[in-house]
Amino acid sequence: MNTVNESWVNANTTDVLRFITAGSVDDGKSTLIGRLLLDTRGVFADQLTAINKSKYRRTTASEPDLALLTDGLEAEREQGITIDIAYRYFATPQRKFIVADAPGHEQYTRNMITGASTAQAAIILIDASKARDGQLLTQTRRHSTIAQLLNIPHIIVAVNKMDLVDWDENVFNTIKASYAKLAEQVGIKNFHAIPVSALQGDNISQASAHTPWFNDLPLLQRLEQLPTETPAPQTEARLFVQWVIRHDGHSAQAFRGYAGQLQRGTLSIGDSVRVWPSKTTATITSLLRSGQAVSSVQAGDAVTLTLDKELDISRGDLLSLATEKLPLSRTLEADLCWLDTTTLNPARHYLLKQGTRLTQAKLTAIHHVRDIETLEPISGSQSLHMNDLASISLTVRDPLVNEPYQTQPATGAFILIDPATHQTAAAGMLR
Known part of the structure; x- marks a missing residue:
């Protein structure tokens, strides 16, 4: 559902973690991403100069309004809310990251679903000053429920704006306990809770002196250590046909290929595949990736394949390995x-x-x-x-x-x- 710079993703062998920030309005999602960009040197000096001069800044003179690094629409800056999904990229020596800044307003929940559909982790932000008594806001509950329905494997609860409650450990523990009850209700099995101040940078890239009582990892280190998605079994493959490619139809060597993105598993020359829903089978005779012949492809590759026989295959058909029996x-x-x-x-x-x-x-x-x-x-x-x-x-x-x-x-x-x-x-x- 989202568009990313795949050349950036594939530049080297460093793995990539895709995550989303979610939560209610003004919980600090955009500011958190701005802080991550700043701490990982993902911001140019002229960008900081521009946001410091912005007429929409809402911070003191000594603090940059980091939310303006992601809230790029005029309406977002004017209202101080996130409306559309904003994708940002940054990297550390350990990993690359693609982060989606999701809107907190109920009206834009559908935008949050778009960003969460490809996420491997979700950071649920909670404003400590609003939830000090443990009462979680509706959007926090809604976004957590959606994260569970979308089967996002890793959940991090960032209890933000802890500086506004004087870094009170009891407030953090109360919010953490409330979220644990919510997680149990919606079916989230595990989560990491971290007390942070996105604006000040506490517990974002480095441990904060304000939380000697917190012994877990800061947010960025936690993101670096989350396991990425494990590969599918070799006995699985899923490829929806997007385009039937034909040329030189008048020739004896006419080309007929089936193009699409391999969503799961691997495919190799010689594999027997089954077409759904027709259930017909054939053998792969060639594979093309980026116009180059290859012997095998894996999940995420855009591929064109040819078969050893002509079958009635059109856009929307699904290819799997012939050994798989799909319902x-x-x-x-x-x-x-x-x-x-x-x-x-x-x-x-x-x-x-x-x-x-x-x-x-x-x-x-x-x-x-x-x-x-x-x-x-x-x-x-x-x-x-x-x-x-x-x-x-x-x-x-x-x-x-x-x-x-x-x-x-x-x-x-x-x-x-x-x-x-x-x-x-x-x-x-x-x-």
């Missing part, structure tokens, strides 16, 4: 986040997009909607409104590979599109 179904069970400002009309058909496959879909049941305050399921809803999180059933016109998002995010994720407005109506995760 096909026209009836699906899913968790859904409604993103559209227009409420769900259960009588309407929507377009469902899974990978590159597009088909018609209709919601047949809303089992429950999650109360974001209590996190309890509420039954009986006949429609969905913007930002609702629901458990639903739907039927589709064409059979789809039905794999749970928790184990196969490449096939387990989908979006619903309003065919009248072409707006993304919902994001879903198969169960």
